[in-house]
Amino acid sequence: MASKDAQKQRSRGLLGFLPGTPDPDQSLRASSSSSENQAWQPRLPPPSFLPRLDLIIIHQQVELLGMILGTETSNKYEIKNSLGQRIYFAVEESICFNRTFCSTLRSCTLRITDNSGREVITVNRPLRCNSCWCPCYLQELEIQAPPGTIVGYIAQKWDPFLPKFTIQNANKEDILKIVGPCATCGCFGDVDFEVKTINEKLTIGKISKYWSGFVNDVFTNADNFGIHVPADLDVTVKAAMIGACFLFDFMFFEHSLAGL
Helix, strand or coil: CHHHHHHHHHHHHHCCCCCCCCCHHHHHHHCCCCHHHHHCCCCCCCCCCCCCCCEEEEEECCCHHHHHHCCCCCCEEEEECCCCCEEEEEEEECCHHHHHHCHHHCCEEEEEEECCCCEEEEEEECCCCCCCCCCCCCCEEEEECCCCCEEEEEEEECCCCCCEEEEECCCCCEEEEEECCCCCCCCCCCEEEEEECCCCCCEEEEEEEECCCHHHHHHCCCCEEEEECCCCCCHHHHHHHHHHHHHHHHHHHCCCHHHC
């Protein structure tokens, strides 16, 4: 019996079982739970990052050069835990031509590194449309974790009234929905994008753009976001929600003195 337990522990180690990843035994026990809970717990291969977080804070760094010159610079973000400790850092890679002439629709790559400088997530954003008149070529993101391994996508869905997106797995199968408010200006309060099951009957989390005050909102291009999720949510879905947060910043909240 002892040898079987030891063999079981070794196999777990080979699978890269880490904090924040559901226990395989627990997943088997959960198979007998309600179908509603299974709807928002997609079974995806866990990458070796993202601890057991239920709140992820994303702080965009103020670009003083862009404020002074009125130009659009590459975005940089700090990703923190609920204690305000930085766990990751994200940098946008894009060419000046795209930032100048394509503005918030620009194609870019966001590289997310840990505190040791190791890249753990890559988010690729192609140049796509952002208009309800072109429903067949709407926004999309590809999430790789670790870099080179696609674990999911964020795809915008056409809707005449509300911002709607889906979180997809590596096979582009819908696993969760994200529904935003009718008005996303966020001039005097937080803006919440609710993360729901596919049938939209259960809300399991949200992505919030925090209101930082009138002066900051008008005179800087720095935004603050919070991602509220269940602590035991699959880490690849957490990675996809981080990518969704970047997409929402580009689509709805990207502004600077150049746009005044």
